[in-house]
Amino acid sequence: MFSREQIEFLRKHFFRTEFYNDTYSPALAAKRIKNHNVVIMDQFLLTLDESVFKQCRGIELVIVNTTAYDNLDINLLQKYKVKLSHLKEYATNDVAEVGFGMMLALNNRIEYAKRIVSEQGVTDLFPGHPAIDRLKRKSLRGQTVGIVGLGKIGSRFADMCLTFGIKVIAYSRSSKIIKGIKLVSIKKLFKSSDIFFISQVYKKPEMDRFISAELLNLAKEKAILISICHPNLIDFDFLIKNHRKFSGIGLDYLVTSEVLKLSKVRNENIIITPHLGSQSEEAIFNMTDSLISLAVDFALGKNIYTVV
Template sequence: MLNFFSVKKPTRSIFFQRFFSSTKPRIYVTRVLPDQAMKILDQYFEYDVFRGNSAIPQDTLIKNVKDCVGLLCLLTDPINETVISHPNFSKIKMVANYAVGYENVNVAKLSELKIPVTNTPGCLTEATADIAMSLILATHQRFLQHDQALRSNQNGTILNFQKDTQDLNLDPLCNKTLGIVGLGRIGQALAIRARGFGMKILAYTRTPRPKISQRIGVEELTKMDDLLQYSDFVSLNCPCTEQTKHLIGMEQLKMMKESAILINTARGKIVVEDDLIYALKKRIIKAAGLDVFYNEPKINPELSKLQNTVLLPHIGSATTRARAGMGILAAQSLVDYLVHKKWPKNFVNKDIFIK
C-alpha cells in the first residue's frame, strides 16, 4: 500500500504554478501586438502567436487554432466560412478583431454558432482623422508632385516661380467645401479639424445626428447625391457593410465636380476601384487620397502609375497610442468573456446573446 505521506510533495509555488498554467484558457494570436496588450495575454492565457510581418496564411491559422477557445485576429485575416467550418475551429468560443471594422469576419456565421465577436472602436479616432486631414492637404496642395519635382531638379534650385504659380491655380481651403460620408467618431473628428481650416462642412449619414451636427458646425444632407455634387472634397468615413460596399462607383464619381478630390480612410471596398482608376485617368475627378485599397494588402498597380493620387499604406491607426489602445481593448475583451465570464462592452453581435 502506497503511503501518501511518503510521496514527495511539490512545493507550494510549483504546485500553484502548475495548477494555474494548466487552467489558463488557450487562444491563438495572428500577430505580435504592442507590449501592453501582450502583457495582458501573458497574465491570463496560454497562447501561440504568428510572428510573420504579413497576413497569416489561412492554412497556418487553421492549423494553429486547434484546441483554442479564443482567437485574436487582424483586419487582414479572413475569418471566413472555410476557417469557421474546419474541425480545428470547433472549440473557439470568441473572436476578438484588432480593428474597428470587422468585414474580414463572417459575423453572421459566428452568430449562428453563438460565438461572440468584438472589435476595437474609439482607439484610433484621432489618428485616422489626422490622416484624412493630411490627405486633404496633400492632394489639394500637390505636395508629393512638388517634392518629386524639387528632388529631380538637376540645378538644385527652386522651381520657376511664374510657371509654378500658373500650374497651381488653387483656392485656399477656407473657400472649399468638405463632404463627409459617415458622421461617426472619425467623421466628427475630421469635421472639427476641417473647421479649423475654415472649410464648409456637409455630411451624409444614414442615422441623422442633428444635435451633434449643430454642435460641430456641420450641415446634414438627406441625400448623398447632393453631397457629391456640392463638395470639393468627399471623405469616406463610414464602415464597410453590405449597404456601403461599392457605395461609390462610376455613377457617383460622375456626380462629383471635375475639380473634386476623393478621400478614403475607411475601407477599400466602399469604392469600385476600377471605376475610380478610370475616373482619375479621364479626369472625371481631379484626384484621390487613399489610405485603404480594395484588395489589401495588395494594391492595384494602376493606382501607383497615376500622378493625381496620394497613396498611404493603411496607416490610419499608425500611432503608438492608437495601436496600444486597440491591442489592450482586444486582449481585455478576451479576458472579460473567457476568464471573468462577463460581457465586454464592444461586442458587434451582442444582440444575439443579450435580448
C-alpha cells in the same frame, strides 16, 4: 503587436497563451487554435472558413483587432455558436489626422512641388515660371468639404476642417445634429463639394460600390477625393477610367488590386497608404490594450460587446 509587458500579462492570466504573426491559411489557423477558447486575429491577414470551426469546437469568442469585421462570415459564426467582438474605437483622431494631412498635401500639390526640385533642379517659382500652372491652388479656407459617413472619424475630420474655416456638409445614414455641419442628400453632397472625405462604414455585400459611378460623375471637375474606407465601397472601374476628373486622390486602407491599377494609370497628385491612420504609438497601445480587456472580461464572465 503586443508589448513584452502585455504578453507577460496575458500569459499570467490565461492557462494557455500563444502568439503568431504568420498565420495566413485556414488550415494553419485550425492547427494553431484548436485547443483555445478565445482567438484574437487580424481579419485582413486571415479569413476563418467553415473548416476551421469544424475542427475547433472549443472556440467561444473571436476578437478582431479593428473596428471593421466585414471579412468574417456572421452566419458561420452563428452556426457554430461563436461570439464575435471588435474594437469600437482606438484610432479615431489618428485616422482623421492622416485624412487631413492628405487633404493639405493634395490641395497644395506637395508631391509635384517636391519632384520639380529633386528632378528638375527648380530653385524658385518666379513670376511666369512654366511650373506655376500645375501648382496653382485654391485656399482651403472657404472651400466646401463633403463628408460621407459622419461617425467618430468623420466628425473629428469635420472639427479639423471647421477650425481651418472650411465649410462642411455631410451625408449620414442616421439622423444627427452637429453644430457647424449641414446634412444633405448624398447626391447634393457630390454636386456641391470641392473636397470629399469618405469615412462610411463598409458592410458587404450591400455596400459594394456605394460610392457609385453616378455619384462620382456628379463631382465637380478637379475636386479632391480622399477615402479611409474599404476600396469595395467605391466604383473603382469608374475611378480608374476617369481619374483625371479629380485634381487629387488620397486613399488610406487596404491596397487592393483595384487600388494598384489606379496607381498605374495615375502617377501625379495621388497618395496611397496602407492603413497609415492606425499606426501611431497611441493607436497601437489603445488597440492592444482594448483587445486584452475584451479577452480578460470575457474569461471572467463579464458582459462584453459582441456582434453575435
